[in-house]
Amino acid sequence: MSALLDGFFEECGELLESVFEGLSALEADGGDQEAVNAVFRAVHSIKGGAGAFGLEALVAFSHVLENALDAFRSGAAQIGSKEVQLLYEAGDHLSDLVERAARGQVSGGEMPDLHRALEGICGAVDQEEDAGLDFQPLTLDILPLEPEPAAGFDIVFRPHATLFENGHEPALMLRELGELGAIDVVADLSALPTLDAGLAKTPVLGWQIGLESDCHRAQIAEVFEFAEGLCDLEIIARDAEGLKVEDPVTQSDIDRPEVVERAPARETIRVDLARVDRLINIVGELVISEAMLRQAMTEIPVAKYGPIEAAMGQFRQLSGQLQESVLAIRAQPVKGLFQRMSRIVREAAREAGKEARLVTHGSATEVDRTVVERLVDPLTHMIRNAVDHGLEDSDRRQASGKASTGTVTLSAVHRSGRVVIELQDDGGGIDRERVRQIAIDKGLVGESDELSDAEIDNLLFRPGFSTRSEVSNLSGRGVGMDVVKSEIQALGGRVSIHSEFGVGTTVTISLPLTLAVMEGMVVETAGEILVVPTTALRETFKASNAPLHALGAGGHVLNRRDGLVPVFDLGSALGFRTAPGEYGDHSLLLVETEAGRRVAFAVDRIRDQREVVIKGLQQNYQEIPGVAAATILGDGRIALIVDADQLAEPAVRGGAELYGGAGYVQ
């Protein structure tokens, strides 16, 4: 039963997705009949399942919602923007109830106002509906029980053609009657045509049944429950006055339902995520061993363009394709994530007393499942921020000639092997003077610091920054944009903010498509091989050609057109060696952090740039400041993947010196 229940909640998630998908279609076009149908069906399915598991709160609410939707569906009630909003609220509440039920909370969380509002929709039409309803009371159901059990019954049963057309078998009914008591069946052959009259077109047989039983009439009626209206039936209690059962009206004048065509659903199978991850791991290993093989081949003489080389080329191509296909299994569209955000916008707007709507683009864009899951929190926070801090209230918006409802736009697009998610609001934009002043007050920047617009905007991501003097109920929930940023970075992503005063603010998140592989620059330093993620990398050059200036004791800066960039020795930052006093043959990697801070790392040699399979260290070892993960290179050696952002932070570099010379990584 528990597996069935789990399956139900899983299906509920999908059904709720359909609900919100339909609602956003209705938002665009209130007359979209197919959208109403789709929402109705989804709610109906939730109700059905909930009923099967006895989840009464869920049944009760989905029933009311279903009725309201039915009123819209039948055209008895009209859908306007107010109704769509109500349905959104209902959808949100339905999600809550599903969640509560999944947590095992059977009751609580009712919203009587919403209940009533929905009932208002169908209540307004109930009377008209009833009048037109093709409702035939079931005669057999309302028969009173016999005051005293009778000694027996005489039953006359004569099937109509429709009884047979509907797949009934009279013998089955006789059998069931026989279970009630001793029966005596006489076939009525009086209507049987004579041989020369040809074959009968209509049923000609009837039965007279004597039943010795002290059962109730209702029990006999139940035997013929399905046959009601498809036969002549008389049940006469013996030794008592019997009631003759009326001939029910045949149901021929009923409209055919409209068939709604829909694109066939894509065929899917359900696979345990752990199996997929195992597969991805194995393929990752395969890619590595392919690289090892390729490396080994460089050391043995192989005929150029020969069969071995050709086969190797094919192997490489296939393993690449295999990896891509396997990763695609974990990919899922951001649609569900975006739909959740639409609720956040509505709630945040309600709480802040503003008018706001969410517009989404590219919700079919696919990203790794884990990425999607881990985007929920940061995105929620950003959306709340956008509504709470970004959008102005209606009065202010109208005063500046904007629509009174603010728009938050969420879009996703694939761009050069990454997925870019953009969150845009058409609010007032960042008040840079205020941001700057707050940053100065909080000691994040100096009074005399010259800051570019971009640098000021990115101050929002600094820990301990909050622009509202009073902590607002909405965005001030103990997390700031700095947490958002670190969460995005933990996913291998970048986040940046761009704002135009009076016009709005755009936050851009760029994420890898998968967490399993990444593009990296393989470098050598202090006898170690390290990988620097190319996402942080801006430029590389030889130290001998670079305009380096000595600064203080052993320090260096790089003179760039747009300012001086500090130079650090990567090997010593990680504790492999003490920094060399001079950078002669070294290579320099210019790295830019998410905060816009630039640092040049000196390494002994740059090897090449390639895709590496990420192997987490946290599980196997522990978290190491300055090291993001590890990878296995083609020759089987393990290389650490550098966390350039962390290393560029003075605090971490200072900390790294604790390792100085200890050689904690051998």
Place this chain on the structure above:
Amino acid sequence: MTAKQILAVDDSRTMRNMLKQTLGEAGYEVSLAEDGVDGVERLRDLTPDLVITDINMPRMDGFRFIEEVRGLGRLRGVPILVLTTESDQALRNRARAAGATGWIVKPFDDGNLISAIRKVTVG
């Protein structure tokens, strides 16, 4: 004796799972379809002893599906049970007009499911 075959048509995965489990435990061999179109498709190479169908389904609903089944000469006499909620008298009437044999009241349990089946199948 071979097990009786039942084709169960419902667009809700939960319902399909429940039908499959309950009927399977009762000794029936169960085939599943997701909607009317799928059901008609399944019936191309399947001659079940009983069909159970939901009403409200995408692409082809239960009423149309029943008519389609009755239209197939081979299955003209097959018993068809519809799944309805208790209050759906109008739906029952429509289903019967389309050719349904009987109904199973939702939410169903082993008891009412099996007794409805016993009412319309031989054996």
